[in-house]
Amino acid sequence: xxxxxxxxxKVERAGISNYSFDHDVLVMCGVRYTIExxxxxxxxCDGVRLRKNATAIGRILQ
Numbered sequence: 001x002x003x004x005x006x007x008x009x010k011v012e013r014a015g016i017s018n019y020s021f022d023h024d025v026l027v028m029c030g031v032r033y034t035i036e037x038x039x040x041x042x043x044x045c046d047g048v049r050l051r052k053n054a055t056a057i058g059r060i061l062q
Contacts, residue, residue: 006048007035025053 001009007026011019019028026033032053038045 003035003037003048006046007033007050010046010048010050026050 004021004024008019008021011026011028016028019026021027022032024035026035033050034053036049036051038047038049
């Protein structure tokens with residue numbers, strides 16, 4: 001399963017339906033999240049980490 005597919009599954013499991021993808025960036029409520037692999041080793045980890053996209057935040061503040 002791709003990271004994008006895992007991220008989509010994670011978002012849908014959380015009950016969020018208002019999201020989209022811009023290439024490989026997840027967009028929820030106007031906030032952009034970079035999708036990364038997670039290798040924390042926790043038993044309940046789904047293998048995907050979402051980080052707020054700092055590039056988009058920097059452009060908004062300018």
